[in-house]
Amino acid sequence: MSITTAVEARDVVKIYGKGTQAVHALNGVSLSIRAGEFFTLLGPSGCGKTTLLRCIAGFETPTSGAILLSERDITAAPPNQRPVNTVFQSYALFPHMTVAENVGFGLQMQGKRRVEVASTVSRMLALVKLDTLADRKPQQLSGGQQQRVALARALAPAPEVLLLDEPLSALDLKLRKEMQGELKRLQHETGITFVFVTHDQEEALTMSDRIGVMQSGNLLQIGSPRDIYNRPVNRFVADFIGETNFLTGTVENGSVRLRSGEVVAAPVDGRSGTLTLTVRPEQVRIVAEPAPGDLPATVRDITYFGTDTHCQLQLNDGTQVVARLQSPPSGETGLEPGALVNLRLTQGAVQVLGD
Amino acid sequence: MSIATESGRSRQTARNGWLLSLPALVLLTIGAAGPLLIVLVYSFMEKGQYTGVTGNFSLQAWFEVLFRRDIFDGTVSLADAHLTILWRSVRLSFLTTLITFGLGLPTAWFIATRPAQSRAFWLFLITIPFWTNLLIRTFAIMEVIRNEGLLNTALLAMGVIEQPIQILYTDTAVLIGMAYVYLPLMVLPLFAAIDRFDFKLLEAGYDLYASRWALLRRVVMPIIRPGIIAGSILVFVPSLGAYVTPRVLGGGTNMMIGNFIELQFGQGRNWPLGSALSMVLLTVVMAALLVYVRVSSRNDAHG
Amino acid sequence: MAEVTKPFSVTALPGFGAIAATAFVLLYAPIITLVIYSFNASNSVNVWGGFSLHWYEVAWQNAAVQDAAIRSLIIAASAAVVATTVATMAALGTTRRGRFKGQTLIYVLINQPLMVPEIVTAVALLIMFGAIRAVTGIQGLGYVILAHSAFCVPFAYLPIRARLEGMDIALEVAAADLYATPWQTFRHVTLPLMAPGVLAGAMLAFVISLDDVIITEFVKSAGQDTLPTYMLGQMRRAITPEVNAISTTLLALTVILLTGFFLITPKRS
Numbered sequence: 022m023s024i025t026t027a028v029e030a031r032d033v034v035k036i037y038g039k040g041t042q043a044v045h046a047l048n049g050v051s052l053s054i055r056a057g058e059f060f061t062l063l064g065p066s067g068c069g070k071t072t073l074l075r076c077i078a079g080f081e082t083p084t085s086g087a088i089l090l091s092e093r094d095i096t097a098a099p100p101n102q103r104p105v106n107t108v109f110q111s112y113a114l115f116p117h118m119t120v121a122e123n124v125g126f127g128l129q130m131q132g133k134r135r136v137e138v139a140s141t142v143s144r145m146l147a148l149v150k151l152d153t154l155a156d157r158k159p160q161q162l163s164g165g166q167q168q169r170v171a172l173a174r175a176l177a178p179a180p181e182v183l184l185l186d187e188p189l190s191a192l193d194l195k196l197r198k199e200m201q202g203e204l205k206r207l208q209h210e211t212g213i214t215f216v217f218v219t220h221d222q223e224e225a226l227t228m229s230d231r232i233g234v235m236q237s238g239n240l241l242q243i244g245s246p247r248d249i250y251n252r253p254v255n256r257f258v259a260d261f262i263g264e265t266n267f268l269t270g271t272v273e274n275g276s277v278r279l280r281s282g283e284v285v286a287a288p289v290d291g292r293s294g295t296l297t298l299t300v301r302p303e304q305v306r307i308v309a310e311p312a313p314g315d316l317p318a319t320v321r322d323i324t325y326f327g328t329d330t331h332c333q334l335q336l337n338d339g340t341q342v343v344a345r346l347q348s349p350p351s352g353e354t355g356l357e358p359g360a361l362v363n364l365r366l367t368q369g370a371v372q373v374l375g376d
Numbered sequence: 377m378s379i380a381t382e383s384g385r386s387r388q389t390a391r392n393g394w395l396l397s398l399p400a401l402v403l404l405t406i407g408a409a410g411p412l413l414i415v416l417v418y419s420f421m422e423k424g425q426y427t428g429v430t431g432n433f434s435l436q437a438w439f440e441v442l443f444r445r446d447i448f449d450g451t452v453s454l455a456d457a458h459l460t461i462l463w464r465s466v467r468l469s470f471l472t473t474l475i476t477f478g479l480g481l482p483t484a485w486f487i488a489t490r491p492a493q494s495r496a497f498w499l500f501l502i503t504i505p506f507w508t509n510l511l512i513r514t515f516a517i518m519e520v521i522r523n524e525g526l527l528n529t530a531l532l533a534m535g536v537i538e539q540p541i542q543i544l545y546t547d548t549a550v551l552i553g554m555a556y557v558y559l560p561l562m563v564l565p566l567f568a569a570i571d572r573f574d575f576k577l578l579e580a581g582y583d584l585y586a587s588r589w590a591l592l593r594r595v596v597m598p599i600i601r602p603g604i605i606a607g608s609i610l611v612f613v614p615s616l617g618a619y620v621t622p623r624v625l626g627g628g629t630n631m632m633i634g635n636f637i638e639l640q641f642g643q644g645r646n647w648p649l650g651s652a653l654s655m656v657l658l659t660v661v662m663a664a665l666l667v668y669v670r671v672s673s674r675n676d677a678h679g
Numbered sequence: 680m681a682e683v684t685k686p687f688s689v690t691a692l693p694g695f696g697a698i699a700a701t702a703f704v705l706l707y708a709p710i711i712t713l714v715i716y717s718f719n720a721s722n723s724v725n726v727w728g729g730f731s732l733h734w735y736e737v738a739w740q741n742a743a744v745q746d747a748a749i750r751s752l753i754i755a756a757s758a759a760v761v762a763t764t765v766a767t768m769a770a771l772g773t774t775r776r777g778r779f780k781g782q783t784l785i786y787v788l789i790n791q792p793l794m795v796p797e798i799v800t801a802v803a804l805l806i807m808f809g810a811i812r813a814v815t816g817i818q819g820l821g822y823v824i825l826a827h828s829a830f831c832v833p834f835a836y837l838p839i840r841a842r843l844e845g846m847d848i849a850l851e852v853a854a855a856d857l858y859a860t861p862w863q864t865f866r867h868v869t870l871p872l873m874a875p876g877v878l879a880g881a882m883l884a885f886v887i888s889l890d891d892v893i894i895t896e897f898v899k900s901a902g903q904d905t906l907p908t909y910m911l912g913q914m915r916r917a918i919t920p921e922v923n924a925i926s927t928t929l930l931a932l933t934v935i936l937l938t939g940f941f942l943i944t945p946k947r948s
Contacts, residue, residue, distance in 0.1 A: 080579055082686040099687050100582040113580040117598045126594075127584035178584065390780055396772025397785050400765045400832055404788050407829025411803030412795070418806060428809075479702045482692070486699035489690040500941060505706050507937050509890040511907050512926040515914060516709035519716070519923075526712055559706060578689050588693050596692075617796025619893050624914055634798040641802055641897075651806075654799045665794055 026092065027056040027182055027214040028077055033086035035072050035238075046072040048238040049086065054182075054216060055231075056091075059208050061217045063225040064235035065261070070218045073235075074184050077216065078107050091181060101130075106175035107184045110191070112167045114159035120170050121146070121155040127178035145173040148207065165196045172207070182214045189224065201228055222262045226250065234258050251301070256374050259299045266305065266342050267374075268298040277373075281338035283316050287371045297374045302345035304370035307332065307356070311363040318342060320360045330354055334364065412658070419651035428647055437648030441656060458636075465632040468551055469615035473608050475555040476562035480607065483559075484566035488573075499567070506560035514624045517553045518544065521625075545627035553621040558614060562607040569603020602671055609668040613661050633657050714930065717923035734924040744925065747909040754820065754895075754905060755888040758827035759835075762888075763881040765828070766835035767873070774843045792830035800830070801897035808898055818900055826898050827888045834887045835880035842876025879943045882936050889929070 035047040047069045054060045062070035075081040076088055079100030087096045095103055106127065114123050121142050128138045146152045149169040159167055168188060175183055185204075189197045205228055208215045219225055225232050226246045233243045234257075242254040253259035256267070270277040270285070277287045277298060287298055308315060318334040321341075325348065332344040332354070344364065346354065356362065422434035439445075444455040487498040505513065520526040521543040528540040543549050573596070581591040597604070619634035626632070631639070633653060640650030717735070721728025738744050766789075773785055792800065808822045850872065854864040892907040899908065906925060913922050 078583060079687060080582075080689060100579070101585045101587065105583075107580070107583045109576060109580060111576055113574070113576040115577060115580070115595060115599075126581075126586075130581075130585040130587075130590060174584070393772040394781065394785075397769040397789075400769035400836070401785065401788055403761070403765055403825075404791060404829050404832060407804070407825050408795070408800055409788060409791055411807040412799065414807050415799065415803045479698060479705070482695035482698035483702040485690075485692060485695050501703070502706075504934060504937065505710065507886060507890075508710070508933055509892075509907060509926075509929055511890075511892050511910055511914075512713070512930060513710070515910070515922065515926060516713040518914070519713055520709045526708075556705070556709070559702065575690060582689065588691075592692055614796070617798055619798045619801075620911070624911075634796070637798055637802060638897075641805060647806070650802060654802055657796055658799050661794070661796055 025056040026053050027058075027090070028054040028216065029087075029089040029092075030073065030076070031087040031089065033073065033076060033083045033088065035069070035076065035081060036084045045238050047076075047083070047086075050235075050238070050240045051086075052233055052240055052243060054214060056214055057212050058230040059205065059215045059217065059228060061219060061225040061229040061232045062235060063219060063222060063232050063261075065220055067237070068235040069238040070220075070235050071186055074107075074186055074216065074218050077182070078105055078184050079103050104178075104181045105184060106178060106180040106182075107186065108168075108171045108175045108188045110187045112159075112171040112188075114167055114170055114174070116159055119156050119158055120151065120162070123159065123170055124173045124177050126174065131178060141177055145177045148176070148210070149173045149203075164191055165200065168192065168200065169203075172204075176207070176211060176213070180213065182216060185215060185217045187218055187220070189219070190221075197224075204228065226262070234261065236261075251370070252372055253299065253374065256297060256299075259372070259374060264302055264343060264345075265299050266302060268300070268340060268342075269295065270298060271295050279316070279336070279338075279340075281316065281336040281340060283314065285314055285316075285366060285371060286368070287373055289373060292373065298371050299374055300366050300371045302331070302343040304367040305342060305344035306365045306367070307344060307346065307362050308365045309363075312365070314365070316342075316364040316366070318362055318364050320356050320358050320362060322358060323354060323356055325352065332356065334362070415651045415654050417651075419648055419655050421648050423646050423648045434648065437646070437652040440646070440649050441652050461631050461633060461636045464547065464630065465616055468547065468554065468632065469612050469618075471551055472554040472558060472615045473562075473611045475551070476559050476611050477604070477608065479555070480559055480562035480566055481604075484563045484570055484603075487563070487567050488570040502560050502563050502567075506564075510557060510620055511624075513557050514553055514621050517556050518549075518625060521549055521552060544625065545629065547626070547630050549625040550622045550630055550632070553625040554615050554618060557621055558611045561610045561614070565606035565610060566600065566603045569600040569606075573599055605671045606668060609664050613664050616664075617657055617661060710930070713923050714927045716920055717927040719920050719923075734920040735928075737919075738921050738924045738928075741921070743904065743909060744906075744921075747904040747906045750820070750903065751889055751905040751907070754824055754827055755885050757824045758831050758888040759881050759885040761824070761828040762831035762884045763835045763839075763877060766832050766880055766884075767839055767877055769832075770836055770839040770843055771869075774840055789836055790833045793833050797830075797893045801894045804894065805897045812900075820903065822900075823895060823898050823903065823905075826894050827891065830891070830894065831884035831887050835884040838879040838883060839873065839876040842873055842879070846872050875943045879940050882940050882943075886933055886936050890933070 030050055030052050032049045032051050033047050034049050035045075037044040037046060050069070050073060062073060064070045072081060076083050079095070079098060079102075083096060087094055089095065090103065090105065115126065118126070124145050125138045125142045128141055133141075142155070143152065146155055149172055151166060151169050151173065154162065154166065159170065162170065168191075171188070189200050192200060201224060204215070204217075217225075217228065226249075229246055231243060231245055232249050234241045234249060236257050242249060242258050244252070249258065250262055253262065253265075259265045259267075268279055268285075270279040272289055272293045273284065275289055276284050277289065277296070278284050279298075285298070289296075311317070316336055318336050320332060321335050322333040324331045324333075328348060330346045330348045332346060334342045334344060336342060342364065348354075418429055419437050420433055420435065421429035422432040422436065424430050440455065441458065442455060443452050444458075445452050483502070487495060487502065490498055518525070522528070523540040523542065523544065525544075527543070528537075531537045532540065543552070577595055577599070578591060581595050586594070616632075617634055618632055619638065622630060622632040622635055623638075626635070634657075637650050637653045637657070640646045640653065644650070716727075718730050718732065719728055720731035720733055769785070769789055773782060804822075804826050808826075812818065812822075846869075851864050851868055854868045855861075859867065890907065891905075892911060895905050896908050896911065899905070904912070906929060910922055910925060
């Protein structure tokens with residue numbers, strides 16, 4: 022099965038302004054998005070993810086670099102000539118048109134006949150479950166309903182790629198979770214390539230086939246949610262996604278001697294000198310019988326989270342470590358602040374960070 | 377406390393409000409509103425021999441607004457001269473509105489799409505002509521369009537024409553003058569409407585394959601419609617009642633209602649007719665303003 | 680890889696930039712021409728004879744112009760004072776009180792000059808003042824000043840009202856809390872805070888009065904020319920650049936006053 026590339030960015034640079042005031046929004050970003058995948062651009066505000074999205078849509082023109090759509094160079098094409106549609110963060114629904122007119126707008130602009138427009142519109146509204154609201158104006162709808170209209174409007178012209186710019190950020194938590202499921206479903210049903218922008222890492226992890234993590238105009242890592250989570254490439258990615266622990270140590274005979282004295286196994290790969298290790302809290306277990314490679318630690322605090330219990334611990338050198346345990350059936354871990362315990366890091370779960 | 381105190385206090389508030397406003401109300405009643413009543417009364421009076429009225433009731437003036445009675449055989453017919461003037465006023469005001477819209481929409485759009493810092497500057501630039509003396513502006517246009525003026529001299533020098541085009545003292549001159557004078561009045565409400573316009577909607581439109589023209593027609597115009605109506609009325613109404621511009625640029629011949637009214641109080645020596653015509657003008661203006669108020673309050677309701 | 684292309688502009692509309700530029704040019708070209716030719720040494724209005732202040736001298740020394748100018752200033756100053764005082768009181772009476780009965784009527788009356796065509800007001804005043812003159816025999820500038828004061832009221836009222844509405848009522852409540860009587864609150868808190876609005880209103884009223892043509896033309900007696908009515912008279916005869924000079928001077932005065940007005944009024948964010 023060949024994988025076709027839906028969208029490709031080649032060394033895209035975007036600079037706003039000139040001289041000392043210049044803002045470097047994108048510093049030579051390159052990536053390939055596969056046809057039919059749900060791809061998420063993830064990063065904090067100002068990282069450039071929205072700028073990149075707008076370059077794909079055509080609202081921004083890269084200072085240098087290229088944007089390709091199904092192998093065609095569209096860098097110079099205006100947005101109304103790109104078979105790409107956008108769901109805006111503020112929805113941008115036309116207030117003077119009904120829901121049906123909004124959804125049919127793109128089709129009308131493409132010159133489709135009225136009959137075809139009408140049938141596609143009703144199909145789209147059924148897809149997002151808004152058929153009964155076809156004649157309402159956007160102001161009369163709730164936030165969640167407006168969001169679905171925006172979605173239907175963008176899907177109606179059957180674009181090659183659908184761009185979504187933080188579309189769920191204005192919704193409350195429950196609605197947001199619901200819509201996350203909806204979006205996944207829609208993407209599977211339509212098979213259209215989705216490019217999703219968000220700063221919410223949990224959202225990215227649950228919805229995406231692949232994630233591109235960005236920071237300060239740079240693309241740091243692309244991978245599946247599992248890859249990003251378990252094998253973060255640098256400190257920023259590790260810290261941004263989920264919770265993690267950082268341990269400092271030096272390379273010694275293919276392993277790493279921590280600052281606190283113990284030696285742990287880690288994929289050193291020919292590196293030397295000081296490096297940073299990362300291990301997820303759920304990969305840190307508290308064991309009864311110490312074995313070589315275990316880390317002695319003192320319990321500082323226990324927090325009960327229902328299904329999980331978080332345990333804040335301190336190593337010999339003062340390094341703080343968090344362990345996430347599944348809460349025992351009784352709810353009591355039997356651990357007290359001040360208790361001395363031993364920590365075991367799951368085999369293969371320790372990552373070495375670049376950077 | 378007690379309800380009596382509440383309403384007592386609000387009565388006090390209302391009374392103080394009225395008291396404070398009283399000087400203004402008195403001044404305006406004597407100096408503006410009151411005299412209008414006198415005009416109304418005069419329109420129902422018989423005209424005096426040389427000037428003023430005789431004090432007898434008569435509907436003659438109202439009759440004369442539209443009709444005339446042939447002095448020889450008594451037949452009633454439409455007063456062509458009057459109708460020509462009325463028609464010219466309506467026609468020129470309408471055309472002025474169209475021209476100012478054609479020029480004003482792009483100008484308002486331009487100002488509204490400037491970065492925030494320079495926008496105040498461009499607005500200032502539009503308002504200066506607005507506050508400049510009407511006479512000065514009319515005179516300035518006159519200097520441009522007269523036979524020895526800027527326009528004709530330029531066209532002659534370029535060889536486009538061989539003789540100066542007579543623009544001054546024609547309907548066209550009045551039209552040019554009014555469009556020039558009232559352009560800022562069209563730009564400002566349009567600017568206000570465009571300023572409120574959500575430009576993200578343009579992005580959405582382009583995203584959905586609209587051309588620039590389609591966007592203008594299907595998205596921009598419907599949404600700024602209240603501004604279009606406001607601007608149109610703000611131009612149409614003063615154009616209708618224009619006096620200085622048609623007098624200076626139209627000479628004595630291309631009269632509009634305002635000049636015609638003045639005539640009745642001057643050489644025409646028909647004060648009742650002048651009063652009746654004034655009432656007609658006032659009524660039309662009030663009607664247009666009512667439309668304006670209705671439209672803008674409906675616009676506010678939409679938010 | 681890709682050549683540098685013209686960036687896509689969301690807000691650009693076809694031809695709008697060109698038309699806007701044309702509009703600005705058309706708007707200012709006549710005025711600028713008028714100003715330039717006020718410095719024309721020659722007598723004609725389209726042949727440039729060299730730079731000269733000749734016509735300014737002529738205007739300055741013209742007794743009729745001096746007379747008209749002084750009269751204009753007197754009328755404008757008087758009308759501005761009267762209109763502003765009256766408008767200030769009215770503004771205090773109509774703002775921040777919540778709705779009360781008859782408020783709309785007050786608004787309509789105060790803003791009436793903005794709604795009624797000037798020609799109608801002019802003939803109305805002509806009739807009324809004519810009758811009063813005939814009966815009482817009183818001549819003089821009073822009629823003109825009265826008329827100007829009346830139609831200047833809305834122009835003074837609007838900025839003052841805007842200023843009042845923007846004022847934080849908490850300040851006056853605080854003053855009352857600190858034992859100030861209503862008069863003291865007014866004198867020491869309300870009035871100083873209102874001052875920029877009052878000043879702006881006065882300036883606006885002054886400009887409007889200075890510029891008035893129609894009402895003055897109808898209400899004045901013979902020999903009571905203001906600058907605009909003098910110029911109107913001149914326009915029926917042979918036109919010399921003297922009119923340009925007077926116009927330019929008036930224009931300069933208006934621009935200065937307007938700039939002051941813009942600087943005083945707070946910018947709406």
